[in-house]
Amino acid sequence: MASLITCPHCGVRPKEEFTIRGDAGPMRPAPEAAFEVWDAYVHLRDNVRGVMAEHWQHSGGCRRWLVVERDTFTHDVHSVVDAAEFARAQAAKPARTTTASKAATAVKPGKAATAAPKPAKGRGKP
Amino acid sequence: MKYSAFSIFRQGLSGNKGWQPAWRQPEPKGHYDVIIVGGGGHGLAAAYYLAKNHGITNVAVLEKGYLGSGNVGRNTTIVRANYLLEGNEPFYSYSLKLWEGLEQELNFNAMMSQRGVINLYHSDGQRDAFARRGNAMRLAGEDAELLGREEVRALVPFLDFDNARFPVHGGLMQRRGGTARHDGVAWGYARGADSRGVDLIQNCEVTGIRREGGRAVGVETSRGFIDCTKLGLAAAGNSGRVAEMAGMRLPVESQVLQAFVSEGIKPFIDQVVTFGAALFYMSQSDKGGLVFGGSLDLYNSYAQRGNLATVESVMEAACAMVPAVSRVKVLRSWGGVMDMSMDGSPIIDRTPVDDLYLNCGWCYGGFKATPASGWCFAHLLATGETHELAKAFRLDRFTRGYQIDETGHGAQANLH
Numbered sequence: 001m002a003s004l005i006t007c008p009h010c011g012v013r014p015k016e017e018f019t020i021r022g023d024a025g026p027m028r029p030a031p032e033a034a035f036e037v038w039d040a041y042v043h044l045r046d047n048v049r050g051v052m053a054e055h056w057q058h059s060g061g062c063r064r065w066l067v068v069e070r071d072t073f074t075h076d077v078h079s080v081v082d083a084a085e086f087a088r089a090q091a092a093k094p095a096r097t098t099t100a101s102k103a104a105t106a107v108k109p110g111k112a113a114t115a116a117p118k119p120a121k122g123r124g125k126p
Numbered sequence: 127m128k129y130s131a132f133s134i135f136r137q138g139l140s141g142n143k144g145w146q147p148a149w150r151q152p153e154p155k156g157h158y159d160v161i162i163v164g165g166g167g168h169g170l171a172a173a174y175y176l177a178k179n180h181g182i183t184n185v186a187v188l189e190k191g192y193l194g195s196g197n198v199g200r201n202t203t204i205v206r207a208n209y210l211l212e213g214n215e216p217f218y219s220y221s222l223k224l225w226e227g228l229e230q231e232l233n234f235n236a237m238m239s240q241r242g243v244i245n246l247y248h249s250d251g252q253r254d255a256f257a258r259r260g261n262a263m264r265l266a267g268e269d270a271e272l273l274g275r276e277e278v279r280a281l282v283p284f285l286d287f288d289n290a291r292f293p294v295h296g297g298l299m300q301r302r303g304g305t306a307r308h309d310g311v312a313w314g315y316a317r318g319a320d321s322r323g324v325d326l327i328q329n330c331e332v333t334g335i336r337r338e339g340g341r342a343v344g345v346e347t348s349r350g351f352i353d354c355t356k357l358g359l360a361a362a363g364n365s366g367r368v369a370e371m372a373g374m375r376l377p378v379e380s381q382v383l384q385a386f387v388s389e390g391i392k393p394f395i396d397q398v399v400t401f402g403a404a405l406f407y408m409s410q411s412d413k414g415g416l417v418f419g420g421s422l423d424l425y426n427s428y429a430q431r432g433n434l435a436t437v438e439s440v441m442e443a444a445c446a447m448v449p450a451v452s453r454v455k456v457l458r459s460w461g462g463v464m465d466m467s468m469d470g471s472p473i474i475d476r477t478p479v480d481d482l483y484l485n486c487g488w489c490y491g492g493f494k495a496t497p498a499s500g501w502c503f504a505h506l507l508a509t510g511e512t513h514e515l516a517k518a519f520r521l522d523r524f525t526r527g528y529q530i531d532e533t534g535h536g537a538q539a540n541l542h
Contacts (some may be wrong), residue, residue, distance in 0.1 A: 001433055016435050022379070023541065042537050043377040043468050043524040049428045072380070073428045081223030106299040 001075040009062040024053040024067050024086070049065050049073055055083065074121030129233050139516060149193075149320035154327050154352050158186045160507050161345060161354040163332050163368055165189025167198035167308075167493065169360035170315035170326075171500020172507065174232075177322035178386040179501070180508035185324045186354075188347060190331035194312030196361050200430075200462040201493040202419050204409065205400050206243045206303035207268050210259045213518030213530040214471060220515050221498030222268070222302060228497060228499040234505055236306045237412065242397040243279065243303035246285070246447070248292040252402050256298040263300070271299040282399055284450050292403035292446070305398060305409055305417075311496055335371040341480035342372065345519035358483045358507050363428065363463025365486035372479050376486065377468040377524045379539040383419065383490050384436055386459045388451070390414030399447070404406030406443035415457060418444060422464065422490070424540045464490050469529035470542025474502050475512065475521040483507055484521060489521050489542055 004012050025046055029037045046052075049072055056068045065083035070076065081089075127133065127146050137144050150529040160176060162169045165187045176182045189195070205225050207218035227281070228234050247253045253272075260270035274296045279287060320326055334346035335357065344353040359479045361368045363380045390413050400407040420440035423432045437459060445452045467473060467487030472495065474485050485503045488495060502513035512520070518530055524537070535541035 015433075022426065022538075039525050040375070044375040045366070045377070045379050045539075046375065047379050047426070049367055049380075050366075054425070060484075070425075072426045075427065075429055106505060 001070070002077045004089045005068070005077060006080055007058050007061060007064075007066065008080060008085075009064055010058065013017065013058070013061055017058060018066075019059040020068075021055040023048075024055045024083075051078060053086075054060075056080075129235075148317040149326055152325040152327065154186060154349055155325065156348070157184075157353040157355075158325070159184040159354070160356045160358060160508075161185070162187045162353060162358040162360055163345065164196075164362065164364075165193045165316075165328065166196045166360065167312050167315065167327060167496040168193070168362070168488075168499045169358075170194075170319055171496050172358060172360060172485070172503040173324045173326075173498065173500075174315045174319040174322070175504035177319055179504060180502075182508055183323035185319075186352065187324060187326050188330045188332055188345065188352075189326070190348075192314050192328050193326060194309055197216035197462045197464070197492060198487075198496070199309055200385065200460055201212070201308055202409070202417050203296060203305045203308045203411075203488075203493065204243065204303070204406070204407065205238070205306050205494045206300055206398070207300065207494070208243065208245065208263055208270065208300045208303065210262050211530050211534055212262075212266070214532065215263060215268065217498055217502070217515045217519075218495065219263075219268050220501075221420050223316055224497035224501065225306065225494075226302070228289065228306075228311070232314035233466045234310060234317060235311040236314055238304070238306045238439050239412075240302050240304040241409075242281075242299055242301045243297050243400070244273070244282065244297040244397050244496065245276070246297045248289075248295055248296075248402045252297060252420050260298050266326065269300060269302050269535050271301065273297045273299050275385065280448060281397065282395065282461045284394070284448055285399075286447065286449050294504050299397075303398065305411075306393045308493060311493075315496075315500070323392050331452070331474075332368060332371070335368070335455065335482070337372065337479060342482040354516050356483065356507055358485065358503060360485040360503065362486065362492065365465045365484070369477075369484070369486075372477070372482055374479070376473075376484075377521075377537075378465050378473075378487050379426055380428055380463050381425065381466050381540055382423045382429060382432045383421075383424065383464050384432040384440065384459055384461045385417070385419040386437075387411070387418075387457050387500055388416040388454045391416070391454060394450075395448075395533045401443055401447040401537050403446065404439075404443040406440065406447060408444065408448065416451065416454060420500045422463075422466070422540050427461075430461050430463055432459075450502055464488075466490075466539035466542060468524055468537040468539055469531040470533055470535070471530035472499070472519050473521050474499065474506060474516040474519045476506070476510070477521060487500045487519075 067086035405421040502516035
């Protein structure tokens with residue numbers, strides 16, 4: 001991985017100042033979302049081989065949460081943006097295509113069945 | 127050909143010209159009763175037990191590289207059964223029993239060495255936790271012994287016992303644990319499966335899974351389409367990618383774990399010793415190299431190589447536990463892609479796609495599980511029913527709330 005990361009707030013900083021939390025794809029569902037949606041959010045992953053958006057925190061610097069696009073096979077870092085800015089950009093888009101929006105739209109019928117032959121009915125609803 | 131002292135003697139007399147390849151290089155057939163994707167330890171063991179225990183020999187193991195080129199050839203070779211939870215311990219206990227008879231079973235030298243595994247503890251709280259774990263192990267019929275400080279000192283005198291921050295108070299010992307030669311295990315299973323008629327097909331990458339009417343009917347590969355009655359996935363770090371071909375998302379993230387070996391030194395460390403103050407463990411190979419490793423690099427990766435920051439933290443842990451190694455030179459380091467599940471425990475189960483079976487989520491503990499994993503996966507593939515020992519390793523346990531979370535970290539894959 002690149003040893004220097006360009007933080008949008010602090011400039012070029014050593015990678016060791018950053019803490020990687022993981023996949024920025026899964027978006028927290030609404031509290032009253034269906035049980036299957038919550039299950040997918042908590043447990044299921046795209047596990048991308050290639051370019052993946054990740055949440056990083058600049059824990060040894062400005063402490064802002066960032067979204068870093070990184071290739072999980074080559075370890076190349078492609079872009080670094082502030083997480084708030086990333087979220088605004090996602091919201092402005094008409095949806096689709098990125099891993100983040102794919103996961104945010106949650107579960108397609110075929111995929112929902114992955115781990116849940118008989119999910120408890122009605123759970124997670126108010 | 128049976129390997130024995132006599133066969134070595136006889137081949138020696140004839141100039142060692144009579145040795146045969148340990149397995150064939152077959153062309154893929156059009157149809158198999160069972161196809162297993164992944165020619166690593168688990169896939170080969172499953173193929174072996176399918177043939178041996180269930181009499182199913184029209185089996186192919188498809189491997190995209192060469193046999194044993196993944197984690198079975200990249201791990202730190204530790205064999206143990208020191209788990210706490212009842213979903214895990216009987217399974218690993220059975221695995222250890224299979225390890226004990228493995229070389230005779232396979233007629234192959236896996237260099238199984240039951241040298242003992244010691245988990246060090248550094249505080250009263252940690253001792254209590256290890257006492258509980260040891261009792262759980264004994265309830266499952268395993269051997270476990272809680273050693274005091276002086277008992278540990280007698281076995282491993284060179285530890286930093288009086289470290290100001292993490293003094294060694296004692297350790298939990300499993301004497302039947304130890305190490306085995308990782309390649310030897312893969313080769314032994316490969317040879318055993320091949321001799322029973324299983325086709326081991328190397329350089330054959332699966333590029334797609336064909337489904338008809340909700341069931342898996344075959345695989346597209348780099349060497350053409352192959353039809354099958356049942357399909358088993360044992361693709362370790364690439365499980366997510368293979369499952370995606372069948373339209374599934376898994377509760378698994380692939381992350382990189384590094385391992386290290388030092389230059390060869392004289393006999394120094396007789397057991398496998400794990401540090402209680404950080405994730406770190408060390409043993410010594412038969413060649414004399416110190417084999418050690420630490421925690422994950424903590425990010426998703428398919429790269430089979432890690433970063434220097436983790437190398438540094440592992441070296442710091444090594445010097446903290448055994449100050450004497452500070453001047454030993456590191457010879458090599460490497461990385462492997464771990465299929466980290468959301469609770470740190472594996473999955474051996476059916477899937478929502480009929481005739482498609484899954485074996486994954488081994489995190490960084492897959493090597494010791496190889497025999498029992500193959501045993502249970504073969505049972506599942508042959509009968510369609512979950513084996514008694516693997517009944518907790520269900521794919522739907524996350525949905526149902528029956529996680530087997532040894533460390534209690536929750537659904538954060540890189541913390542297990």
